[in-house]
Amino acid sequence: MSYVKLKLVTIIAERVLRNQLIEELKETGAKGFTISDASGEGSRGIRASEFEGRNIRIEVISSIDLANKIVDLIQEKYFLHYAVVVYLSDIEVVRGDKYI
Amino acid sequence: MSYVKLKLVTIIAERVLRNQLIEELKETGAKGFTISDASGEGSRGIRASEFEGRNIRIEVISSIDLANKIVDLIQEKYFLHYAVVVYLSDIEVVRGDKYI
Amino acid sequence: MSYVKLKLVTIIAERVLRNQLIEELKETGAKGFTISDASGEGSRGIRASEFEGRNIRIEVISSIDLANKIVDLIQEKYFLHYAVVVYLSDIEVVRGDKYI
Amino acid sequence: MEQLINNFASPVVLAFILGIIAKALKSDLDFPKPLYQSISIYLLLAIGLKGGVELSKTPMVEFAWPALATVFFGIVTPISAFLILRYLGKFDMDNSAGIAAHYGSVSVVTFIAAVSYVESAGLSSEGFMPTLVAILEIPGIIVALMIPLLFSKNKGSIGKALHEVLTGSSIVLLSGGLAIGFIAGPERFNSIEPFFVGGFQGALFLFLLELGMITASRLRDLKKTGVFLVAFGILLPLLHGSLAIIVGLWAGLSVGGATVFAAMVSSGSYIAAPAAVRIALPSANPTLYLTASLGITFPFNIALGIPIYLLIAENIHFILP
Amino acid sequence: MEQLINNFASPVVLAFILGIIAKALKSDLDFPKPLYQSISIYLLLAIGLKGGVELSKTPMVEFAWPALATVFFGIVTPISAFLILRYLGKFDMDNSAGIAAHYGSVSVVTFIAAVSYVESAGLSSEGFMPTLVAILEIPGIIVALMIPLLFSKNKGSIGKALHEVLTGSSIVLLSGGLAIGFIAGPERFNSIEPFFVGGFQGALFLFLLELGMITASRLRDLKKTGVFLVAFGILLPLLHGSLAIIVGLWAGLSVGGATVFAAMVSSGSYIAAPAAVRIALPSANPTLYLTASLGITFPFNIALGIPIYLLIAENIHFILP
């Protein structure tokens, strides 16, 4: 079995951004994503969508290139006004072409 | 404090596989697992169990050996017909013998 | 874009510890955390809070220093009597000072 | 005709249509999953309990023939569905068996809708009908899953699939409710009656709203599945339903009972069967079997099938000896 | 005065207060999110269904003037709110528009509470009032979001925000319920009435308990938002409410109807608007608009505003020609 090294991009964001982020991830080139509920605290306080559950976590398995693009997107468009964090980690997969 | 390097195996699979996967992970030698709900999109579309929540995420802290065995299992038995992805990442734990 | 290397501390613990752990993480110096629901099996069996959902997963983006402190805390105070695991992984973020 | 329009103006059918429209408008309306599950539990228990209470008042002899008729259809309908799909529709072995399994089993909501429809038409159905649902839920899936076991090489875990069906929550709740209603009897049932009877139609309303939303996504897959499956999803229930009416009346069911029986027999499962088929026949395509049973047959039965079955039952009733 | 005390002793207001107290005591009492969502769905559908059934009995002419009055307030209230915030309150463009959008829209729970209050006072409101809620939900948000579009550079996705509001679940459930109730009519509605009418006040009780808990966290933010916003959150509804009573009575509403109309017009949305504003005006501060609409205006209206509107309506009623 031969592993391919890829990046896992993890975004944690306030829930109201859900649909918008998914759309933009697809536009940026993501072949798939996994999304789940979360809550948390950080430097930003109140959310507009608190009723409906606080945060979402979106994960994307991607090439380094795509990972950089996603981080850029979040950084430029969302960091200033929204509660959002993003980080990268290294992962290994088999059948790496599925994600690129 | 001395850390031990281990692998974290993450499986994201359609929900209908839940019980079967847990059973097989135990048979393969996993000493424990963590499971949570998720949803997502990838190369496969419709699920049979969509009513009941879409995907599950299973994580197993394991030795490299066991990690390879789990990836093999998923690859051979599930990749073809089911919506499932699996990836490995490096983690550090204390009291590493708990997981082996 | 310049990435900063940080640690991601992941704690999986029985639900009854939720409030107490959050409080202690803040005291130890965590600038934020993300929390979500999970269940699982490990070496410990029954939970006191099984009704209310089994485990929680807490993640903290932190410096190596803080990561070590958190692992120490869990190890000393909780490992003996509670169902809890903790592990570290490497991540990269932009704007690293947000987390330190 | 008037009956048909009447059915379309009934709140539960309108709720189903609202669900479809909501998704067509890409509304963010979304039922929390636990609400969907809770209403499922409630409806199954309520149907079981009411049936059990009725059963406790029914002489057992009346029940024998209809029960036998149910087992008969549990065995025959998946086979006829399989043969049509395999030889007329040219589907492969696994897809044929996978779809057939759905038509061997039963859609509980179709059953409930039929009971309500019959009541709103001033008739009634036998109290033991829910027992028949519990009986019908299983054999069809088993029979259909046996077919590829005999012929195909692509086997999944049939044992696991069967255990899943047999101890599945719908069987447990339905037959558990039946048993409790039967043991408790009409008097002790009084205390829980406002909850399980008074709220029933409202809960069904919510459930059909949600089912409408789920069906909407299946409707989008219609073009993928081809015209044969659409025709199949409409004609097969008409065929099975008509047979069920004749046999049902023969077995001693009332006109209302035979209508409900036709709805049961002709319906396709969309909960127990999909999960079982996914495990047992991994290579069968879920888009096909879910679209057929949930995207075509279910709305057809709810909107048109049930009134048609009643019409047939009312007319055939006079012809039969 | 007696009416005021009466209102404070009503179960739903007491539930709201209990929610606030629970959070003040740092109790771990927590409503599961799906319960909150389920009750939301239920209340919106129930209000829509009842309104639709009533509407099916109402001559359409009676409805025209009130509908027009609603559109009028949908356009005027966000503008007056914006001007006050921008020029008296010295808030910046985006925050002024963000807060104003909330007061252009409507709080469905305030509406429901007003309907109940009016009934408990022995009066009643017109059956088509829920239709007005559906009409009022949208224009105010649109108008308020247009303002920064014209003046500000800090634009978010207004198109997306509007789609979100128009196909939002509250609009779909409310107008879907209205349509179903209208089509089904009083007789067919009977079957689901125990569920949607009998349980209504109890569900509202639970909902206000949860809203009390949510409001409690907004109350904690009061010191951050300053005294101007507190005064604004109380005086603006009194202003808008009084105008609404006069216009409402003119448009032909009964005393009860005018009271409910005042509650609607003066209330601030706390579900549709926050989500839309967050998307369309990212730089507007959620603490400001949520605290104003949910932390100040909502409890004010529930506890004091509604009885005051009724008092005004009862007295103005005699003066008007």
Add this chain to the structure above:
Amino acid sequence: MEQLINNFASPVVLAFILGIIAKALKSDLDFPKPLYQSISIYLLLAIGLKGGVELSKTPMVEFAWPALATVFFGIVTPISAFLILRYLGKFDMDNSAGIAAHYGSVSVVTFIAAVSYVESAGLSSEGFMPTLVAILEIPGIIVALMIPLLFSKNKGSIGKALHEVLTGSSIVLLSGGLAIGFIAGPERFNSIEPFFVGGFQGALFLFLLELGMITASRLRDLKKTGVFLVAFGILLPLLHGSLAIIVGLWAGLSVGGATVFAAMVSSGSYIAAPAAVRIALPSANPTLYLTASLGITFPFNIALGIPIYLLIAENIHFILP
């Protein structure tokens, strides 16, 4: 004897048994967690509201002695449980205190089941009984947690545990409901009565189904816990229950009230206490205390204990002066 069989055929007891059977069959039947929490909230509020309304009609003097008796048992039962466990059962300090804390507190569902049972037997219990539950919930846990504080070195955070108990959701909902019912009074309660009274038994039915499933996993642990704990879990409630009947009748309770009082006093908490003990006494083994209170005493009381208490109360009633 007939009463016993009667109790076994009551829907709620049958629901509990169905839950146990479902898990024994390894059915995948699973209650969504939010449904379980929602029913909990509902039952606690309903009990509180009804009690509060009753209380508003009761002269306060009747209430003083029973309240005192409740505090008495809140202090005495954890101590007697502790002594038996420590010196007869040879459990260690922390496990003895941990288990004892559960028996000092109260199982609300056992209380509710007793109220229903007494009613189904044609009797009734005092309206202020829910107030006694709120009083009993706390002292037992405090007293039992004090014991290891005095003797043991293995201390967890007792302060945190106490805060958790005092502001726990069951206390808040129960006493909040009591207060609201008391303030609102019978007339204003009418509007929410269909929801909180009509649906009560049905909700209890669902709750006991879920509790049966949870109990089933505790039953599996029975062999781990040993025969002493099984005997303890049956004989201790009989002892405490009998004492409670005598003292209850003395304090002026009716036969029905004394039966309910016995059920309360003899029951073991399975929500508030486990969480508090887990935090305060980390080294106490949850398998022991959960199996005792939930796996043994709870089903014993539901199925046999309550009818027995009524029998005792009916007979002792004549003997007492």
